[in-house]
Amino acid sequence: MIDTDFTRGWTAGPKRGLWDTLAGEAAPLHPVDLPHDFMPQLGRSADAVAGAHSGYFHGGTVEYHKSLFVPDTYRDKKLIIEFGGVYRDAMVFVNNVLAAQRPNGYSRFFVDLDAYVTHGAENSIRVEARGHQDSRWYTGMGMHRDVKLHVLEVVHLAPTAVRVSTSDIDDERAIVSVATTVSNAGRHTVTALVRTDLQNPDGEIVASDLCPVTVLPGSTATTRQRLYVERPRLWSPDFPALYRASSRLSVNGLPDQSTETTFGIRSLQLDARRGLRINGRTTKLRGACIHHDNGILGARALPEAEERRVRILKNAGFNAIRSAHNPMSEAMLDACDRLGMLVMDEAFDVWTEAKSSFDYSLAFPEWWERDIEAMVEKDYNHPSVIFYSIGNEIPDTGTAIGSHLGRLLAEKVRSLDSSRFVTNAVNGLASILRELPSLTRDSATAASQPAPGLNDAMGGMADTMSRIDPLITARIEESLSAVDAAGLNYGESRYLTDLEQHPNRVFVGTETYSNSIAANWSLVSENDYVIGDFTWTGWDYLGEAGIGRVSYTEDCARAGWLPVAGPYPYLAAWCGDIDITGHRRPASYYREIVYGLRDEPYLAVRRPAGKGLIPGSTPWSWTDSVASWTWDLEQSTPVDVEIYSAAPEVELLLNDRSLGRRPTGPAHDYRTTYEVPYEPGTLTAVAFDGDREVARWSLRSAVSEDIRLQLTVEGNQHDVQPGSLLFIQVATTDVDGTTIGNADREVTLTVTGPASLVAFGSAAPATEEGYDSDRHSTFEGRALAIIRVMGSEPIEVAATSPELAAAAVTITSAGSLLQQGENTDDI
Numbered sequence: 001m002i003d004t005d006f007t008r009g010w011t012a013g014p015k016r017g018l019w020d021t022l023a024g025e026a027a028p029l030h031p032v033d034l035p036h037d038f039m040p041q042l043g044r045s046a047d048a049v050a051g052a053h054s055g056y057f058h059g060g061t062v063e064y065h066k067s068l069f070v071p072d073t074y075r076d077k078k079l080i081i082e083f084g085g086v087y088r089d090a091m092v093f094v095n096n097v098l099a100a101q102r103p104n105g106y107s108r109f110f111v112d113l114d115a116y117v118t119h120g121a122e123n124s125i126r127v128e129a130r131g132h133q134d135s136r137w138y139t140g141m142g143m144h145r146d147v148k149l150h151v152l153e154v155v156h157l158a159p160t161a162v163r164v165s166t167s168d169i170d171d172e173r174a175i176v177s178v179a180t181t182v183s184n185a186g187r188h189t190v191t192a193l194v195r196t197d198l199q200n201p202d203g204e205i206v207a208s209d210l211c212p213v214t215v216l217p218g219s220t221a222t223t224r225q226r227l228y229v230e231r232p233r234l235w236s237p238d239f240p241a242l243y244r245a246s247s248r249l250s251v252n253g254l255p256d257q258s259t260e261t262t263f264g265i266r267s268l269q270l271d272a273r274r275g276l277r278i279n280g281r282t283t284k285l286r287g288a289c290i291h292h293d294n295g296i297l298g299a300r301a302l303p304e305a306e307e308r309r310v311r312i313l314k315n316a317g318f319n320a321i322r323s324a325h326n327p328m329s330e331a332m333l334d335a336c337d338r339l340g341m342l343v344m345d346e347a348f349d350v351w352t353e354a355k356s357s358f359d360y361s362l363a364f365p366e367w368w369e370r371d372i373e374a375m376v377e378k379d380y381n382h383p384s385v386i387f388y389s390i391g392n393e394i395p396d397t398g399t400a401i402g403s404h405l406g407r408l409l410a411e412k413v414r415s416l417d418s419s420r421f422v423t424n425a426v427n428g429l430a431s432i433l434r435e436l437p438s439l440t441r442d443s444a445t446a447a448s449q450p451a452p453g454l455n456d457a458m459g460g461m462a463d464t465m466s467r468i469d470p471l472i473t474a475r476i477e478e479s480l481s482a483v484d485a486a487g488l489n490y491g492e493s494r495y496l497t498d499l500e501q502h503p504n505r506v507f508v509g510t511e512t513y514s515n516s517i518a519a520n521w522s523l524v525s526e527n528d529y530v531i532g533d534f535t536w537t538g539w540d541y542l543g544e545a546g547i548g549r550v551s552y553t554e555d556c557a558r559a560g561w562l563p564v565a566g567p568y569p570y571l572a573a574w575c576g577d578i579d580i581t582g583h584r585r586p587a588s589y590y591r592e593i594v595y596g597l598r599d600e601p602y603l604a605v606r607r608p609a610g611k612g613l614i615p616g617s618t619p620w621s622w623t624d625s626v627a628s629w630t631w632d633l634e635q636s637t638p639v640d641v642e643i644y645s646a647a648p649e650v651e652l653l654l655n656d657r658s659l660g661r662r663p664t665g666p667a668h669d670y671r672t673t674y675e676v677p678y679e680p681g682t683l684t685a686v687a688f689d690g691d692r693e694v695a696r697w698s699l700r701s702a703v704s705e706d707i708r709l710q711l712t713v714e715g716n717q718h719d720v721q722p723g724s725l726l727f728i729q730v731a732t733t734d735v736d737g738t739t740i741g742n743a744d745r746e747v748t749l750t751v752t753g754p755a756s757l758v759a760f761g762s763a764a765p766a767t768e769e770g771y772d773s774d775r776h777s778t779f780e781g782r783a784l785a786i787i788r789v790m791g792s793e794p795i796e797v798a799a800t801s802p803e804l805a806a807a808a809v810t811i812t813s814a815g816s817l818l819q820q821g822e823n824t825d826d827i
Helices: 018-023 072-076 302-316 330-339 364-379 400-416 434-439 454-457 465-481 512-528 586-594
Strands: 002-005 010-014 031-032 058-069 077-083 090-094 097-102 111-113 119-133 147-153 157-170 173-184 189-198 203-216 219-230 243-251 254-263 267-270 277-278 284-291 320-323 340-348 385-392 419-427 485-489 507-513 531-537 551-554 602-606 615-616 637-643 648-653 658-663 671-677 682-689 694-701 708-715 725-731 746-753 755-761 776-777 783-787 797-802 807-813 817-820
Touching: 002 434, 010 434, 090 111, 090 648, 097 111, 119 173, 147 157, 157 243, 157 254, 173 243, 189 219, 203 219, 203 531, 277 531, 284 302, 302 330, 302 725, 320 531, 330 340, 330 364, 340 364, 364 385, 364 400, 385 485, 385 507, 400 419, 400 465, 419 465, 419 507, 434 465, 434 797, 507 512, 512 531, 512 586, 512 694, 586 602, 586 637, 602 682, 602 694, 615 682, 637 648, 648 671, 658 671, 708 797, 708 807, 746 755, 746 783, 755 776, 783 797
Parallel strands: 284 320, 284 531, 320 340, 340 385, 385 419, 419 485, 485 507, 507 531
Antiparallel strands: 002 147, 010 031, 010 058, 058 119, 077 111, 077 147, 090 097, 090 119, 157 173, 173 219, 189 203, 189 243, 243 254, 267 277, 551 615, 602 637, 637 671, 648 658, 648 682, 682 694, 708 725, 725 783, 746 776, 746 797, 755 783, 797 807, 807 817
């Protein structure tokens, strides 16, 4: 068995029709490495057809090309290409012959090349992909996940041959069940040997088994081995212990083949009395919904970027993520396994009712079973996965036939994997969306006005929910009864009202407003049958542009709720606890306090908007605040300062002068607000429990006359390897390192040595700047550069900006870092 990284040596360009190429030159192809996102190359504009949904990016069609030499010695081998995900409507051609199709842009799929290749010659691989009015968010376009080439023997272990389960566990031992499928593509019956060795997290072999298996021609056979592991180290979010199953296939006359499968030993239980239990311990899900894009990288699922997101989310207090609204990449699942992040993997955003003109609903009737199979097959060996979600805000859930369809999906999942739980992220409004016009407007206007989009409807439905709630309850009842836990999007009011009729029902908040976390977490903490809350969103994302913005106006009539879609040049949603570069926003620290994970208070300052301006927001907006006490304001200008704290009381100090004490803590939603006359210096929040000081936290004004650039390389870079990514924070600071966020400016990066600039950008939610240039402006004093290391020689990354001294960082061949500038220090 030979597994080859198939991500290098590709070219890509816009696809042109066959007759168009005869009439003129073909579109130029440019070298690319995978994973790759072609959509940014199509540009953005206010007239983009998908509008705010796509972040004003244009759609189109792309084709990727690669040449593959197949040696003559491979005549008795099997060749399979594994595609981690191609967005969307992928068409795979081998030597200009269609070899495979996959409409879903997030499903892993395999292409058998044997019927199409010529041995002893170069073979052409062409992959086409499309993206156009087919989603409600930024999807990217192209081969955005890993691609591998598998070269297998005639009798072989397929890439998905090994499935490990660990349902039989007690304090003294665990029974690890390993199912291994052997495939025989030859013409003769063979008897093979399958040997399985289990290694503990220290690499020691703790169990082994040998099993003969006879496989007929053109068929498969599955061995099932039960291995006994003494004193197992259990996988959990706090202790993500990973084992490894080494599987070896021996067949007379053929080379031995081996594969390794990482897994965790852990048990899952779910009921309304003790909630969700992992290894017998009740666990509440501190959840984050996330989209699949990686911010300034676009849709590329680069392993280091996926792991970085998981690490930052966990450090911010989350212990679970929901992959809204598509199956998660293998790279992110691997990271969740290693770092101890629980996963709710979601299959679909649509079933049969379309939400966009050309979305997956066109393919769902024919493809849903295969896409469910692909998701479960991908997830099966990942201990981090504890829930499958069969859909998100599916309108079908409000009809009898749609509820029946949901039951079919849930049973399909259970038939493939009975060890995890199934939910469905049900939004009551989505379930009656077609009827909303007649329910919320008089009949005279209902016929002449279009039905509202779901997000717009949710933005203005607070006053009518009590009237339509009985209808929603009746419509979604069967859909909720088909799953193991009732997933509710913005439906936390049902936790208590449904309890009397459904005392055995388990609830999970699959999607909730970030500004409701204090009330929601109280419901989760106080009720065993409510197992967790997933905020929208944990990490900001591209598309649904401006859904969480705050905008100011002098017009009282236009203040209050904003239209959900932000105008061009809005690019990001701006509703994440963490922005698209990985920087934690104030909402993130507030959530950490509500979770009980942070003792220190936190200070956030609302941006001074100007006299007479009135803020407008959406249900997904946080306050327009940042953690800064550096402003271009006249002395004594009133500024609103927010303090978040779990302590019963806080005191605010301005340059050591007390501005008084205020109550905070759970009884006051963990927050209070002061109007403070602006004065540069130090602003300090002190948390008190009675007369006892609990903790304090400060903001210091930067010396804005002394702006300089600062480069900081993230993480431990003492083992930098060729091919790896470096994440470098670029900031404007004063001499003490305090970020200056009110003096943003354009920065130019220069990379010297064996490395390339992969992306450079800021978290600005509204910008016309791209992420593929060596120039970008800071936002709130920050930007992020992502560098790919290509060799072992020293690399220098330098940053320049007009009127500022240059800054640089050097990565040596030994992996050490050297900060350069006026003051040169080791990092």
